[in-house]
Structure formats: C-alpha cells, structure tokens
Amino acid sequence: MADLTRSPARAAEAGEAIRPPSTLRQFAVLVRIGLKAATQYRANFVLTSVGAICYEAVSLAFVGVIVHAFGSIGGWGFVEVAFVYGIRSTGHALHGLLSGQLWSTESVVRRGEFDRYLLRPVDPLVQLLTRQFQVTAVGDVVFGVVVLSVTAVAAPVDWTAGRVAFLVAAVVGSAFVESAVMLALASATFRLLDASPLLSVADRVFVTFGPYPLSVLPRAVGYLLTFVLPLAYAAFFPAAILLGRTDELFVPTWLALASPAVGLLLYAGAVRLFHRQIRHYSSPGH
Amino acid sequence: MSSLRLDPRPAPRHGTHSRLRAVSSQVRIGMLTPWAYRTSVLLGYPAIAVQIALYSVVWRAIYAGHDGTVAGSDVRTAVGYAVLGLTVSGVLNTSPYQSIASRVREGLIGVDLTRPIGLLTQNLAFQTGAVVASLPTVLVGLGTGLVVGGLAPPTSAAAAGWFAVSLLFAFAVSQLTTMLMALTSFWTLEVGGINMTFFVVRTFMSGAILPLWFMPGWLQAVAVALPFQASTYTPLAIYFGRPPGGVPMALGVQALWIVVLGGLCSWVWSRARHRVVVQGG
Numbered sequence: 196m197a198d199l200t201r202s203p204a205r206a207a208e209a210g211e212a213i214r215p216p217s218t219l220r221q222f223a224v225l226v227r228i229g230l231k232a233a234t235q236y237r238a239n240f241v242l243t244s245v246g247a248i249c250y251e252a253v254s255l256a257f258v259g260v261i262v263h264a265f266g267s268i269g270g271w272g273f274v275e276v277a278f279v280y281g282i283r284s285t286g287h288a289l290h291g292l293l294s295g296q297l298w299s300t301e302s303v304v305r306r307g308e309f310d311r312y313l314l315r316p317v318d319p320l321v322q323l324l325t326r327q328f329q330v331t332a333v334g335d336v337v338f339g340v341v342v343l344s345v346t347a348v349a350a351p352v353d354w355t356a357g358r359v360a361f362l363v364a365a366v367v368g369s370a371f372v373e374s375a376v377m378l379a380l381a382s383a384t385f386r387l388l389d390a391s392p393l394l395s396v397a398d399r400v401f402v403t404f405g406p407y408p409l410s411v412l413p414r415a416v417g418y419l420l421t422f423v424l425p426l427a428y429a430a431f432f433p434a435a436i437l438l439g440r441t442d443e444l445f446v447p448t449w450l451a452l453a454s455p456a457v458g459l460l461l462y463a464g465a466v467r468l469f470h471r472q473i474r475h476y477s478s479p480g481h
Numbered sequence: 482m483s484s485l486r487l488d489p490r491p492a493p494r495h496g497t498h499s500r501l502r503a504v505s506s507q508v509r510i511g512m513l514t515p516w517a518y519r520t521s522v523l524l525g526y527p528a529i530a531v532q533i534a535l536y537s538v539v540w541r542a543i544y545a546g547h548d549g550t551v552a553g554s555d556v557r558t559a560v561g562y563a564v565l566g567l568t569v570s571g572v573l574n575t576s577p578y579q580s581i582a583s584r585v586r587e588g589l590i591g592v593d594l595t596r597p598i599g600l601l602t603q604n605l606a607f608q609t610g611a612v613v614a615s616l617p618t619v620l621v622g623l624g625t626g627l628v629v630g631g632l633a634p635p636t637s638a639a640a641a642g643w644f645a646v647s648l649l650f651a652f653a654v655s656q657l658t659t660m661l662m663a664l665t666s667f668w669t670l671e672v673g674g675i676n677m678t679f680f681v682v683r684t685f686m687s688g689a690i691l692p693l694w695f696m697p698g699w700l701q702a703v704a705v706a707l708p709f710q711a712s713t714y715t716p717l718a719i720y721f722g723r724p725p726g727g728v729p730m731a732l733g734v735q736a737l738w739i740v741v742l743g744g745l746c747s748w749v750w751s752r753a754r755h756r757v758v759v760q761g762g
C-alpha cells in the first residue's frame with residue numbers, strides 16, 4: 196500500500212507533476228497486497244490449492260481413462276496426449292493467476308462494487324483482476340509445471356534451446372489466449388448483468404476439447420476452434436509443432452508457429468473491448 | 482463485527498397443515514429464486530446444449546478409429562450417455578442457490594433458525610424447488626440430443642420404468658450429499674477449496690460425463706465405494722440396460738445411501754446447532 200502513495204507524495208514534495216505508477220506496477224502492488232491477504236488464512240490457502248490440484252487431476256484422469264479404454268486417440272498415444280494436456284494446464288494455470296477474478300465480474304457489477312473501481316485512480320480492469328489473489332492458481336501452477344515437465348521429458352521431442360524457448364513462449368501465449376476469450380466474454384456483463392453462463396460455456400469448450408489432438412475432430416469443428424473460439428493456439432498447434440506432427444495441422448505451419456503472438460494480440464484486443472464495454476455500466480445504486 | 486451465540490431451542494409446535502404450508506412455501510421460493518435472474522437461467526440452457534454437442538463430437542472422434550464396441554459400449558451408447566448424463570446431472574446436481582455455507586458466512590443463518598421448520602427440511606424444500614425450476618433443462622438436453630442424433634431410446638420398457646424410480650432415488654442422494662457437504666461450513670466457515678474439490682470429485686465419480694464402465698477396475702472400485710455414482714450413474718446404467726449388479730441391487734444401493742446420508746446429515750446437524758455462530762447483527 197505504502198508503495199502506491201509514497202512515490203507521488205515524494206514527487207509532489209519535489210514540486211514535480213504527480214505521475215501515477217505504471218499499470219504494470221499498479222498490478223504488481225495490488226497482487227502483492229492480495230497475496231498477503233490470502234496467506235492470512237493459511238489453512239484455506241492450502242486447502243484451496245489442494246482443491247485446485249484435485250480439479251486438474253480429475254480432468255487429467257478423464258483423459259487418462261479414455262486413453263486407457265481406447266489405447267490411443269487418432270494415433271496419438273498417452274504420452275503425446277498428456278503433453279498437449281501439460282501445455283494446456285500450465286497455460287490455464289497462468290491464465291488463472293491473471294484472470295481468475297473475471298468469474299466475479301457478475302457480482303462486482305451487480306452489487307455495485309464497480310462504482311468504487313470507477314472512483315479510484317487505478318484502471319478498473321486492474322482493480323477487477325487484482326480484487327483478490329487467485330489462490331487456486333497456486334495449486335494449478337504446481338500441477339501444470341509437474342505434468343508439463345514429466346510429459347516433456349517423456350515425449351518424443353529432441354529438445355534444443357530453441358524448442359524449449361518456443362515451449363515457454365507457447366505456454367505464456369496459451370495463458371493469453373484463454374484470458375483473452377474470458378475477458379471478452381466477461382465484458383458482456385456490462386450489458387447483460389450476468390455473463391457467467393457465457394464464461395461457463397467457453398470454459399467447458401476449453402476443458403472438453405483442450406487436451407485432444409484437434410486434428411481428430413471434424414474439420415469444421417477444427418476451424419471453429421481456430422478462428423471463432425481460438426483454442427487451437429492454446430495447446431494443439433504448439434504441441435503438434437514440437438512433436439513434429441505438422442502434417443496434422445489444418446492451417447499453414449507459420450500460423451501454428453505464431454501461436455504465442457496470436458495470444459498476445461488477442462489479449463490486447465480483449466482489453467480494448469473491455470474498456471469500451473465499461474461505458475455500458477449502470478450502477479445498481481448503493 | 483459482533484457475534485451472537487444462539488442457544489438451540491425446540492421449534493414451536495405447529496399443526497401438520499401449517500407445517501405443510503410452510504414447507505410448500507419454501508419449495509415455491511426455491512422455484513422462484515433462480516428465475517429472479519432470468520438472463521442467467523436462460524443463458525444456462527445454451528450452455529447445456531453446447532456441452533452436449535461438444536461431447537457428441539468428441540465421442541464420435543474418439544470412436545472413429547475403433548469399429549464396434551469399447552468396454553461393451555458402442556459409439557451410439559456413449560453419445561446417448563453423454564446426452565442423458567449431462568441432462569440429468571444438470572437438473573439434479575444443482576449447486577445450492579442459497580447454500581447453508583454462504584448463509585452461515587453472511588449471518589443469514591440466524592434468520593433461518595427462527596423459522597418454524599427445521600433447517601434441513603427448509604433446505605431440502607428449497608432445493609426441491611430449485612430442481613423443479615430447472616426442469617426445462619430436460620427439454621433443452623433431450624432436444625439437443627435429438628438434433629445431434631444421440632438420443633437412444635431405453636433398452637426396454639422395464640428399463641424405462643426402473644430408470645424413473647432410480648431417478649427419484651438419485652435426486653435424494655444428490656441433495657443429501659450436497660447438504661452433508663454444506664453442513665461442514667458450521668466448522669470451517671471458509672469452504673471455497675473444499676467445495677471445489679467436492680464438485681469436481683462429484684462430477685467425475687458420479688459418472689455425469691464419463692460412464693464408469695470405461696474406468697480401470699481399481700477406479701471403478703473407488704467410485705462404487707462413494708455415494709456419488711448413486712446420484713447419476715445408477716439411473717443411466719439402468720436406462721442403458723447395464724445396471725451395476727442387476728436392477729434390485731442397483732436400487733438397493735441407492736436406498737442404502739439415502740438412509741446412510743440422511744442419518745449422517747441429521748447427526749451432523751445435531752452437533753452443528755450447538756456451534757452456530759451468527760455473524761453480524
């Protein structure tokens with residue numbers, strides 16, 4: 196807290212114009228405060244992290260059961276499918292750290308908490324995202340990194356520095372792809388009052404299709420998950436490239452290679468959209 | 482924040498008639514509450530439809546490389562299972578609208594305790610209303626099933642009849658497990674993490690999405706030892722003509738869970754009411 200107030204105060208003393216800290220710095224400070232608040236309840240912190248790990252473990256078990264019963268999915272064995280899953284779940288974990296609070300957009304708007312966001316000198320989106328620290332993401336990150344490391348080692352990939360760098364970029368890109376979709380949908384809250392079913396649908400699609408090699412799906416569905424709900428960039432494209440299965444890509448290879456950049460672009464677009472939709476906010480009056 | 486300890490007092494006596502009215506009014510409130518947020522309910526329907534369509538695509542893709550049956554189930558059954566499973570669990574496995582947990586946290590539980598009917602009865606009545614309110618989901622689910630060509634008729638008339646009976650039992654099991662979970666909030670107040678684990682384990686182990694017959698033996702054994710399968714898997718398995726251990730056994734296990742869970746709920750509640758802390762004033 197002190198960090199936020201001290202520097203402008205000092206600047207004022209020195210007679211300079213008061214410049215607020217950068218958005219990124221505001222974000223970092225607010226996340227730190229949130230983390231402090233969350234770790235006050237240590238038992239809940241641990242239990243929630245464990246809950247998150249269970250959530251992920253169950254969805255991995257889901258895929259595991261199917262591969263167990265069917266042997267392979269469209270020629271992809273367990274290790275390869277699990278590698279797709281590893282990229283997806285690590286990306287999803289980072290997405291949770293950044294965007295987990297989007298799920299509470301509905302109650303923030305409905306209860307008029309958003310009034311306060313508009314009164315404070317910090318970007319309302321930053322305030323929404325840092326509203327509370329997303330404790331579940333801690334468990335998710337641990338789980339995701341473990342699964343990704345294990346499957347990356349087991350996967351038939353000849354690892355080089357370049358490939359590792361691409362993997363890291365792909366995971367970050369994956370987080371931004373998912374966050375972009377969720378942010379765009381959450382911004383509908385300002386018109387609909389409740390967009391959580393939209394978030395649920397998108398989340399369902401990500402969870403349901405996420406771990407599968409999308410090349411086994413009908414082509415129309417593949418394109419839908421590439422150009423409408425851009426799930427393909429979140430795991431399948433990078434995984435297919437790293438596994439050398441570029442012949443199964445249903446888009447030009449350069450587009451699949453650009454997955455990390457696609458994530459960033461989409462997120463930038465979603466942030467713009469959110470700020471435009473804020474104009475439709477009407478306070479419930481508190 | 483002040484906190485007030487309520488001494489457990491016997492509820493005032495009322496005639497059967499007024500009790501019935503009190504209960505039915507709770508059912509009515511349970512029906513109306515979700516509809517207060519109409520958009521939310523209405524948007525929930527496409528959510529179910531999309532999910533059903535997704536699973537039909539995924540199952541067909543997974544089965545594409547396999548002719549015939551896997552674990553005794555062909556692609557038609559797998560898709561049909563997804564249609565029915567998502568529909569049934571969408572109706573029965575409601576997450577509590579006004580859960581005991583959130584009412585304890587916000588102090589509203591104090592109001593509940595002053596009502597003339599017991600907390601468990603209130604809660605069950607309210608949830609029954611919520612389930613009735615979510616019945617249109619059946620039309621959406623089955624309608625989508627027809628559209629994606631995934632709605633297989635029951636294997637026999639008897640299977641259809643027992644399916645209906647089993648659904649009623651499943652409703653009871655589902656509500657009692659949720660209530661038992663909610664009652665723990667008297668001890669833990671902050672239940673986010675436990676709740677999440679609960680919902681996830683319930684979805685997986687109840688067979689709402691993945692039929693238990695695909696699971697390896699040891700995992701099936703775990704699922705059978707838990708009450709969740711009795712809340713979704715059992716009626717579905719009966720519908721598709723493969724009730725675990727035969728129909729009488731399947732229904733018997735459900736009935737047993739109702740007795741066990743009902744007993745557990747009233748026992749936990751009898752302990753919990755001595756610990757009630759009403760937050761705020």
